[in-house]
Amino acid sequence: MFSKACEYGIKSTIYIAEQSIDGKRVSIKEVTKAINSPEAYTSKILQQLKKNEIISSDKGPGGGFSIDNITMEKITLKDIVYSFDGDKIYKGCGLGLNQCNAVRPCPVHHEFAIIRDGLTRLLEETTIKSLALQLQGGLSFLKA
């Protein structure tokens, strides 16, 4: 469904948001521990999230990654997925045709488009803050 990079990106962002709600900045080590991911690779992921203005970072002692409250309310899963996997999941053809086109549909277009649009809505409507709050409430988990 999503690339590994995107999965790490989503999980990292949710974790950072959860900690930011408590006013805590987190280091890369804390992130990788929380989401069970390779450290150096996750570091690249976080850099990309920063470039896309999804998270913030501060160097030096007391530094780390964070997300301000306004951003975590504004950013949705769609923004993160778009950063890593582009828009093929929203717009791409399920059978890999150059472009999805209702007037020249592939054999699965009609059925597939419904699923895909449902997924798009979900990703658009789910904010990072809502996911972070669920996590904080012990209603969801970031690793097995």
Place this chain on the structure above:
Amino acid sequence: MFSKACEYGIKSTIYIAEQSIDGKRVSIKEVTKAINSPEAYTSKILQQLKKNEIISSDKGPGGGFSIDNITMEKITLKDIVYSFDGDKIYKGCGLGLNQCNAVRPCPVHHEFAIIRDGLTRLLEETTIKSLALQLQGGLSFLKA
């Protein structure tokens, strides 16, 4: 969504079925022309489809690939997807946790599971024959 191999597998199968309805066997070259795919690679795909008893093949002049009528009514998209991509799309966690588990859900589990189950139903219920007939009727297309 699906691997390239799986996409080629689906398209090949639908095309072969369409031709089989007309009693025609098709060669690799015809398949790759119809679905616009690399020939040697598609050849591997067809071998795998054969191993999984989704299509039949016959060597020699007059030979080629085919699907008998009973099989094309029985085989669904799910069978093909399973052959190439396994069951992660049906059972896997959207955020890549080791296993999807409702009692220890990842942050997107509840929303994601609905989408995923819808996709599963779609793949289970769609037969190759139905897709082949649509294609034959000019209602869908295998390449741009």
Place this chain on the structure above:
DNA sequence: TTATTAGGGGACAATATTGTCCATTATTAT
């Protein structure tokens, strides 16, 4: 100013996926 802390970035390595090449085998028709 210096030691320490923590993110940034470049090069590289491992792995998986996608794709190619070429020789072989089986089948059919002549």
Place this chain on the structure above:
DNA sequence: ATAATAATGGACAATATTGTCCCCTAATAA
């Protein structure tokens, strides 16, 4: 039998993705 046809199979190559290593830069505190 022989030639032609068409799938089969193995080795290999290209590319994309995932992951690692190591040094650099910035910030803070002592």
